[in-house]
Amino acid sequence: MSETHNFVVLGASGAGLNIAHSFLRHIGPELKELGKVYHVYIVDSSSHFFWNTGSPRSLVSATLLPADKLFAPIADGFKSYDASLYTVIHGTAEFWDVGGRTITIKLADSENTQTLPYYTLVLATGTRTPSPATSLHGNYTISKAAIADLNTKLASATSVIVSGGGPTGVETAGEVGQFLNGSAGWFSYRPSNPKAKVTLITDADRLLPVLSKPRALKAETFLNMVGVDVVYNVKVLSSVNEADGKITLNLSNGEQWTADVHIPAWGTTPNSDYVPADLKNDRGYIKTNGTTLRADAAGSRVYVAGDVGDYSRGGFHNLYATIPTLVTNIKRDLHAAATSSEPDAKPEGPDRLFTPNNSETQAVPIGPRGVGAVNGWGLPSFLIWLFKGRNYMIGNIPVTVNGYNAPTP
Numbered sequence: 001m002s003e004t005h006n007f008v009v010l011g012a013s014g015a016g017l018n019i020a021h022s023f024l025r026h027i028g029p030e031l032k033e034l035g036k037v038y039h040v041y042i043v044d045s046s047s048h049f050f051w052n053t054g055s056p057r058s059l060v061s062a063t064l065l066p067a068d069k070l071f072a073p074i075a076d077g078f079k080s081y082d083a084s085l086y087t088v089i090h091g092t093a094e095f096w097d098v099g100g101r102t103i104t105i106k107l108a109d110s111e112n113t114q115t116l117p118y119y120t121l122v123l124a125t126g127t128r129t130p131s132p133a134t135s136l137h138g139n140y141t142i143s144k145a146a147i148a149d150l151n152t153k154l155a156s157a158t159s160v161i162v163s164g165g166g167p168t169g170v171e172t173a174g175e176v177g178q179f180l181n182g183s184a185g186w187f188s189y190r191p192s193n194p195k196a197k198v199t200l201i202t203d204a205d206r207l208l209p210v211l212s213k214p215r216a217l218k219a220e221t222f223l224n225m226v227g228v229d230v231v232y233n234v235k236v237l238s239s240v241n242e243a244d245g246k247i248t249l250n251l252s253n254g255e256q257w258t259a260d261v262h263i264p265a266w267g268t269t270p271n272s273d274y275v276p277a278d279l280k281n282d283r284g285y286i287k288t289n290g291t292t293l294r295a296d297a298a299g300s301r302v303y304v305a306g307d308v309g310d311y312s313r314g315g316f317h318n319l320y321a322t323i324p325t326l327v328t329n330i331k332r333d334l335h336a337a338a339t340s341s342e343p344d345a346k347p348e349g350p351d352r353l354f355t356p357n358n359s360e361t362q363a364v365p366i367g368p369r370g371v372g373a374v375n376g377w378g379l380p381s382f383l384i385w386l387f388k389g390r391n392y393m394i395g396n397i398p399v400t401v402n403g404y405n406a407p408t409p
């Protein structure tokens with residue numbers, strides 16, 4: 001038997017989990033037939049996967065969607081494999097030695113670091129939102145505590161500001177409005193007995209940039225129907241926590257607004273601090289060959305998966321569209337290396353190429369209603385509710401963690 005090669009996956013969310021499972025299930029066994037032994041390392045700052053798709057409802061009230069339902073242990077998803085084939089590491093990639101082909105990881109459960117050599121590297125560390133209630137900021141316990149804190153504050157809130165006019169902001173404002181104000185009845189455009197002043201502010205002149213203008217306007221109407229007002233062309237510049245627990249926002253229009261709760265839902269940041277500057281674009285996303293999904297400048301057998309790549313449009317449906325390309329090209333590269341005396345041998349024949357789908361595709365629940373489209377075809381409000389708003393698709397959690405949909409390359 002030859003030496004063991006390390007297949008290292010950084011980030012165990014939608015992108016990283018799919019690739020790790022696809023390797024363990026399909027690619028690894030084929031390489032073993034060729035006499036090549038691999039060990040898969042799955043590295044994540046959080047011990048648990050976070051289905052943040054459900055966070056707009058969960059952060060409003062534990063009664064509506066308990067936060068516990070949104071988290072699942074990453075290690076449990078790999079229990080079906082031979083334990084000698086993989087290791088799940090709870091830790092944060094802090095330093096990447098590109099020339100030396102190692103990743104240094106700060107381990108979560110000690111003061112120690114571990115430097116891991118890699119033969120193949122998959123970068124899938126995603127992005128984070130300003131609030132830990134809507135994305136991981138380290139271990140999942142931080143997000144769980146942030147959700148619980150918002151649950152407590154919103155229970156008695158009479159003024160709430162949500163900032164950000166993308167899907168997270170619109171969904172969150174819709175959930176807050178529905179929870180605090182209820183929904184308009186028949187032939188009415190406002191709830192009859194609102195408890196709170198809920199405002200969604202955006203620095204853009206419209207909501208939901210992925211969707212058409214008419215659908216964006218419909219989203220505003222649906223927000224009004226759960227007692228949410230929308231303010232356009234205003235940006236939050238800074239915020240100050242007041243002694244009485246309220247928060248004051250300094251806005252780009254020169255005004256100051258004070259509310260019981262502010263939920264920021266704009267501005268994602270790529271988790272790429274460990275990546276050398278020359279391998280990132282000016283916004284911090286990892287430079288990737290947008291068709292083969294290799295990080296060409298980072299040496300052989302380095303791939304970028306999911307939202308941290310500069311090619312990504314964000315969102316699970318866009319991410320899943322890239323996985324077949326990634327696993328096919330990973331398999332091609334590793335087969336070429338396995339069957340050649342030259343470790344950096346290039347595979348014969350054409351790579352599988354990724355073509356982005358730039359169509360109007362998004363589903364946005366807004367309280368009991370919703371707007372959305374698939375490939376430009378509008379979806380009726382009740383279908384958005386049925387497909388997503390009913391339970392924010394939490395059935396996808398075991399599918400993702402256990403890799404049930406991991407593709408065969």
Ligand SMILES: Cc1cc2nc3c(=O)[nH]c(=O)nc-3n(C[C@H](O)[C@H](O)[C@H](O)COP(=O)(O)OP(=O)(O)OC[C@H]3O[C@@H](n4cnc5c(N)ncnc54)[C@H](O)[C@@H]3O)c2cc1C
Nearest residue numbers: 011013014015044045092093125126127271306307315316
């Ligand atoms: C509130 C919210 C709602 C959303 N709803 C939808 C939706 O309804 N539909 C949809 O299609 N998309 C939705 N999205 C987008 C979707 O969540 C992302 O597209 C998807 O999660 C991206 O997956 P990823 O694997 O690329 O990265 P992420 O999900 O961002 O995961 C990155 C992983 O890497 C880990 N990590 C980060 N840095 C390090 C490091 N240095 N070392 C080790 N591990 C690290 C993190 O802990 C995390 O587990 C939503 C996003 C948000 C914020």
